[in-house]
Amino acid sequence: MGKLKDIKGIARTSAILIAVIIIIIAAVGVYYVVYYEPAPGEPFKIAVVSDVGGRGDLSFNDMAFKGGEEAEEDFNVHMVEIISTVEADYVPNLEIGAKDENVSLIVGVGFLLSDALADVARRYPDKNFVGIDTTAQLVIQDDYPNEYPLPNLMDIWYEEHKGSALVGALGAMLAAYWQHSYIGVVLGMEIPVLWKFEIGYKWGCDWAINWLATNHPELDVGIVATPKKERVLWTYTGTFSDITKGYQAAKPMYEKGALAVYNVAGPLGLGINQAVEEIADQYNLVYGPPFWIGVDANQDWINPGFVIASMMKRVDLGVYYATELVREGIFRDTVTDTNGAITLGVGTEVAGDLKEGISVSTLSDLDEFIAMGERAEQLTGTEVLPMEPAQIRTKVQEMRDDVPDWIWDGIEELEEDIRSGDVEVPVALTQDVVDSWRDVFG
Numbered sequence: 001m002g003k004l005k006d007i008k009g010i011a012r013t014s015a016i017l018i019a020v021i022i023i024i025i026a027a028v029g030v031y032y033v034v035y036y037e038p039a040p041g042e043p044f045k046i047a048v049v050s051d052v053g054g055r056g057d058l059s060f061n062d063m064a065f066k067g068g069e070e071a072e073e074d075f076n077v078h079m080v081e082i083i084s085t086v087e088a089d090y091v092p093n094l095e096i097g098a099k100d101e102n103v104s105l106i107v108g109v110g111f112l113l114s115d116a117l118a119d120v121a122r123r124y125p126d127k128n129f130v131g132i133d134t135t136a137q138l139v140i141q142d143d144y145p146n147e148y149p150l151p152n153l154m155d156i157w158y159e160e161h162k163g164s165a166l167v168g169a170l171g172a173m174l175a176a177y178w179q180h181s182y183i184g185v186v187l188g189m190e191i192p193v194l195w196k197f198e199i200g201y202k203w204g205c206d207w208a209i210n211w212l213a214t215n216h217p218e219l220d221v222g223i224v225a226t227p228k229k230e231r232v233l234w235t236y237t238g239t240f241s242d243i244t245k246g247y248q249a250a251k252p253m254y255e256k257g258a259l260a261v262y263n264v265a266g267p268l269g270l271g272i273n274q275a276v277e278e279i280a281d282q283y284n285l286v287y288g289p290p291f292w293i294g295v296d297a298n299q300d301w302i303n304p305g306f307v308i309a310s311m312m313k314r315v316d317l318g319v320y321y322a323t324e325l326v327r328e329g330i331f332r333d334t335v336t337d338t339n340g341a342i343t344l345g346v347g348t349e350v351a352g353d354l355k356e357g358i359s360v361s362t363l364s365d366l367d368e369f370i371a372m373g374e375r376a377e378q379l380t381g382t383e384v385l386p387m388e389p390a391q392i393r394t395k396v397q398e399m400r401d402d403v404p405d406w407i408w409d410g411i412e413e414l415e416e417d418i419r420s421g422d423v424e425v426p427v428a429l430t431q432d433v434v435d436s437w438r439d440v441f442g
Helices: 060-075 087-099 111-123 136-143 160-177 192-215 243-256 266-283 315-328 331-338 363-380 389-401 405-420 431-441
Strands: 019-026 029-036 044-049 077-082 103-109 128-132 153-158 182-187 232-236 258-264 291-296 307-313 341-344 358-360
Touching (some): 044 087, 044 315, 060 103, 060 315, 060 363, 077 087, 087 103, 087 111, 103 111, 111 128, 111 153, 128 315, 153 315, 160 307, 182 243, 182 266, 192 405, 315 331
Parallel strands (some): 044 103, 103 128, 182 232, 258 291, 291 307
Antiparallel strands (some): 019 029, 307 358
16 A cells, blocks of 8 residues: 655754844834743743634544644643634633733634734734634735734644645545545535635546546546536535534435545534445445545544545644744744745645645554544543544554555655645635636536
């Protein structure tokens, strides 16, 4: 089986004590803010503010808290968890972290916190703020151009389009091999970051069809015979919390003949999983197809044998890297150097160091995500893991071994071509660009 690249651990580095004097020119005059960076080994706090999915979503929010937990272990910090239940919680929750004199970094998790982060970061210039998937610095640029980039604010972005292309290609190759006519994707709210997932996934499917024509022309039925605009079934549910809508969106896709459905809606993956379980029970299946594809975390353990792979968007590493920058005393220098936005993806660097954040799940990273399920059990008081960890590993291994090696090798080939720049996955961030690609792929 082709070995997909794992996210590597990052080296622990020492920090330095700095004092930064920020001179802010305001309408009322000039005032000074003294920013204090914790000394090496000196404990400080980070505050992680969730999006409305909260703890236990097994993907986006849980990944952020996982990163905070790992930062606690490596950087002598303490994480404060602040849960948002509605959008009105964003500003007051960020303020809770900002008002704590021992908190040096406040992390907002999710695109919808962009405006709130820009607001609170302006009012608390002595604190550092990070947003995962946010466009807070663009809010500053539009509304307060003289303050852009705000020196205490960083957006962390991901190359979701590249990871989605990889699993889109995987789904299409599997569909061709098992002679299914479609693959599917269930998305949450229609926001720019999810357009990247959608178009990347559709592009990956198209890449695979072209690759198959050259490398496996004997596969001439199923998805390879489906018109280009009909190969990918897709829907936006408008929610990241209503699991029932995940089921309602996925079930008709499977009934139509989709081999795999990609979860791009966080906890709605549990609804997709329910649809798969019903089919498995109906036909007494031990392994897929049908499959579903996980997102953000390695979700392969949720239903081993039926989650073929996951597009891992390492939100945990975003939180970890941000804490590392604060600990090293280079957070604000990095903001200056990057105009307040860094990108984690395939072959990406931050401050001269390799910092990746996108990959397709592998067997070697399964254990740490089984541990996430165990943690969710502790938090919710309900059973989460479907079976013992050893059984999960065995079933995932057997499922992957049932897939021909040439499929895994093909995905590895695409990953290397993306990393080298030999192929370019389109990035869709505006309505015009999304519409133009929908004209191509449906």
